[in-house]
Amino acid sequence: MKNATISDIAKRAEVSKATVSRVLNSPEKVEQGTRLKIEQIMKELSYTPSATARNLSKQVSSTVGVIVPEISNSFFGELFSGIEEIVNKNDLSLLYCSNDDDEEKDMTALALMDTQRVRGVLYVPAVNYEAVGKRKEIERMLAALKCPVICIDRDIGLPFDTVHFDDKSALRQTVVTLAEKGCSRIAIINGNNRSNVLASERYEGYLEGLKEAGLPLDTSLVFHGEYHRGYAYETTKQLLKRKEQPDAVITCNNSLGRGYLQAVYEMGRQNTYTHVSLDRIEMLDILGISHNYIERDSFELGRRAAELLVGRIAFPERETQNILLEAPLIRETF
Amino acid sequence: MKNATISDIAKRAEVSKATVSRVLNSPEKVEQGTRLKIEQIMKELSYTPSATARNLSKQVSSTVGVIVPEISNSFFGELFSGIEEIVNKNDLSLLYCSNDDDEEKDMTALALMDTQRVRGVLYVPAVNYEAVGKRKEIERMLAALKCPVICIDRDIGLPFDTVHFDDKSALRQTVVTLAEKGCSRIAIINGNNRSNVLASERYEGYLEGLKEAGLPLDTSLVFHGEYHRGYAYETTKQLLKRKEQPDAVITCNNSLGRGYLQAVYEMGRQNTYTHVSLDRIEMLDILGISHNYIERDSFELGRRAAELLVGRIAFPERETQNILLEAPLIRETF
DNA sequence: CTGAAAGCGCTTACAG
DNA sequence: CTGAAAGCGCTTACAG
Numbered sequence: 247m248k249n250a251t252i253s254d255i256a257k258r259a260e261v262s263k264a265t266v267s268r269v270l271n272s273p274e275k276v277e278q279g280t281r282l283k284i285e286q287i288m289k290e291l292s293y294t295p296s297a298t299a300r301n302l303s304k305q306v307s308s309t310v311g312v313i314v315p316e317i318s319n320s321f322f323g324e325l326f327s328g329i330e331e332i333v334n335k336n337d338l339s340l341l342y343c344s345n346d347d348d349e350e351k352d353m354t355a356l357a358l359m360d361t362q363r364v365r366g367v368l369y370v371p372a373v374n375y376e377a378v379g380k381r382k383e384i385e386r387m388l389a390a391l392k393c394p395v396i397c398i399d400r401d402i403g404l405p406f407d408t409v410h411f412d413d414k415s416a417l418r419q420t421v422v423t424l425a426e427k428g429c430s431r432i433a434i435i436n437g438n439n440r441s442n443v444l445a446s447e448r449y450e451g452y453l454e455g456l457k458e459a460g461l462p463l464d465t466s467l468v469f470h471g472e473y474h475r476g477y478a479y480e481t482t483k484q485l486l487k488r489k490e491q492p493d494a495v496i497t498c499n500n501s502l503g504r505g506y507l508q509a510v511y512e513m514g515r516q517n518t519y520t521h522v523s524l525d526r527i528e529m530l531d532i533l534g535i536s537h538n539y540i541e542r543d544s545f546e547l548g549r550r551a552a553e554l555l556v557g558r559i560a561f562p563e564r565e566t567q568n569i570l571l572e573a574p575l576i577r578e579t580f
Numbered sequence: 581m582k583n584a585t586i587s588d589i590a591k592r593a594e595v596s597k598a599t600v601s602r603v604l605n606s607p608e609k610v611e612q613g614t615r616l617k618i619e620q621i622m623k624e625l626s627y628t629p630s631a632t633a634r635n636l637s638k639q640v641s642s643t644v645g646v647i648v649p650e651i652s653n654s655f656f657g658e659l660f661s662g663i664e665e666i667v668n669k670n671d672l673s674l675l676y677c678s679n680d681d682d683e684e685k686d687m688t689a690l691a692l693m694d695t696q697r698v699r700g701v702l703y704v705p706a707v708n709y710e711a712v713g714k715r716k717e718i719e720r721m722l723a724a725l726k727c728p729v730i731c732i733d734r735d736i737g738l739p740f741d742t743v744h745f746d747d748k749s750a751l752r753q754t755v756v757t758l759a760e761k762g763c764s765r766i767a768i769i770n771g772n773n774r775s776n777v778l779a780s781e782r783y784e785g786y787l788e789g790l791k792e793a794g795l796p797l798d799t800s801l802v803f804h805g806e807y808h809r810g811y812a813y814e815t816t817k818q819l820l821k822r823k824e825q826p827d828a829v830i831t832c833n834n835s836l837g838r839g840y841l842q843a844v845y846e847m848g849r850q851n852t853y854t855h856v857s858l859d860r861i862e863m864l865d866i867l868g869i870s871h872n873y874i875e876r877d878s879f880e881l882g883r884r885a886a887e888l889l890v891g892r893i894a895f896p897e898r899e900t901q902n903i904l905l906e907a908p909l910i911r912e913t914f
Numbered sequence: 915c916t917g918a919a920a921g922c923g924c925t926t927a928c929a930g
Numbered sequence: 931c932t933g934a935a936a937g938c939g940c941t942t943a944c945a946g
Contacts, residue, residue: 247726251940261916262917262918263917263940264916264917264942266940276915295695296636296938296939297696297697298697298939299938300940300941302636302924302938302940303939304940304942305941309696317661318661323653327652327678330676339675340675340676341674341676342646342664342673342676343674360628361628361629361630392582507866508866511867511868512868529861532841533863533869534845585922585924595932595933596932596934598926598933598935601925601926602931604925605925609932614931630923632922632924633922633923633925634923634925635938636923636924636939636940637924638926
């Protein structure tokens with residue numbers, strides 16, 4: 247059995263389709279008697295208007311696209327939840343697409359958003375761009391999109407509204423605070439600072455912190471690899487064997503933090519260094535293990551991004567907004 | 581600037597809209613020369629067909645709806661990832677909606693799916709149904725949906741294809757194994773077995789296990805509360821003070837597992853009971869803390885559900901499938 | 915307050 | 931292989 251249409255209702259109610267449409271869109275313009283009658287019939291036939299038809303006719307969509315690297319990572323899961331909260335409040339729905347931090351999939355995702363004619367897109371760009379050619383292609387696709395785009399979490403220099411955390415300040419602040427508390431050899435385990443914007447931002451903050459604290463840069467304490475657990479695990483194990491020991495270690499994302507912990511616990515060396523992780527690690531709290539972390543509210547990141555989009559939809563001509571969210575350092579062990 | 585339409589292309593190429601449409605849908609029916617010319621023009625105008633218009637015209641949608649309780653819970657995040665994998669392979673896109681395990685939101689979500697005319701829905705029903713009236717209403721809405729529905733993770737007795745884990749067997753197996761290894765006083769911390777299907781399934785498994793092992797039911801070891809961390813935390817703290825101690829504790833979801841751990845670690849009593857949690861707790865592995873758990877592959881759950889939907893779309897008349905996934909007990913400490 | 919008509923961007927028998 | 935025309939389910943000026 248097929249869905250009832252506006253024509254079915256019109257026929258049954260002995261009115262025109264226009265009138266039925268009006269009770270949907272501007273009921274105050276319809277005489278009460280006919281309105282009631284039409285509503286009654288709608289109920290009987292359990293009529294619901296087709297969003298597809300409405301969108302085509304009105305030439306706007308009621309859905310918003312979201313592109314994130316991977317939803318099974320809790321950081322993005324929470325980001326997504328924050329987005330949903332605001333999007334639902336504004337009677338929009340959510341089309342989801344992941345990009346796996348891969349530029350090819352990013353392009354596929356963008357193509358989908360285009361063909362779906364979404365109202366706007368909330369976009370966490372893939373950041374493992376090695377090939378500049380693809381990046382250019384992505385920029386072209388973004389420009390071709392006829393809807394507002396909000397760029398989230400990673401600043402890849404696009405001319406859109408943006409929201410991200412101020413990781414650079416957070417890293418700087420962390421280094422300065424560690425130094426104040428007596429650390430002088432501060433190691434950093436980070437992603438690839440050449441191909442990954444996030445990693446280079448964080449590294450810059452680290453450098454600024456050293457300078458501010460009057461500490462020299464010791465490149466033997468700087469580790470740029472992949473944002474994977476295994477990289478931090480191996481690095482930390484090496485570090486533990488060194489002659490010249492650091493006194494503090496900063497891990498620059500949640501996978502690296504886990505790898506670090508895995509290594510120090512495995513070696514029974516959990517109290518060797520002062521450790522600061524980027525993002526809280528909830529399970530440590532649960533186990534009653536104190537730790538230090540840079541706190542980033544990913545729900546809030548999502549909410550702010552979605553609000554930015556809603557604002558942009560309402561005021562297409564307003565100036566580009568760039569929101570920087572604070573990421574405070576939480577100290578529990580030093 | 582607006583998107584180019586099929587008419588724009590047709591005009592420029594001096595052919596009819598039908599021909600342009602053909603190069604999109606059945607290019608082999610178009611003479612090579614005209615096809616090439618049209619494709620060229622499409623590129624020049626960076627034309628992409630509107631999914632909205634196409635869906636309306638073809639009377640089918642290319643998007644699939646997903647309703648899950650909350651994406652920020654990693655269990656559902658992983659489930660969702662599994663779904664996405666299959667859905668993308670089949671050239672479908674994903675409309676996301678959460679229900680917060682709340683029946684009101686469940687209805688909102690279903691209404692959205694209806695109005696969006698999705699191709700099918702992957703549905704994890706909210707399970708905190710106190711009011712039977714609402715449940716009936718939800719069943720009515722599901723029946724009214726003109727598309728296939730796959731019911732995931734919770735068997736609420738709906739006449740659809742289903743996939744879930746065999747928690748009942750897993751619990752039975754767990755109790756039997758614990759008994760074999762010498763435990764005789766096995767506590768269970770569970771959700772509300774009256775209002776929550778999952779909780780009652782798990783409790784049944786527990787009861788079966790006791791029977792099979794020849795152990796008596798001691799109701800002072802049975803805890804039915806909320807699936808929240810705080811409930812397990814409080815319960816465990818009480819338990820630790822008791823005179824008559826259990827020798828094993830089973831926690832029936834990941835929040836409860838965390839609450840249990842929080843309590844035993846806080847009291848420094850982490851080795852008091854043999855603990856089995858439902859679902860692996862990754863952080864424990866990382867910290868090198870052995871634990872026992874019932875393993876459920878939530879990615880696989882998502883994949884299977886999506887495959888079921890794809891199959892149902894292809895063969896609408898095939899018999900209802902009910903898939904039960906195994907959830908093996910992994911023992912590390914006993 | 916209501917209806918006839920055109921239009922949104924596509925697809926698809928039908929005829930040639 | 932191609933085009934004219936009708937149709938998908940709505941909305942919206944326009945006229946009354």
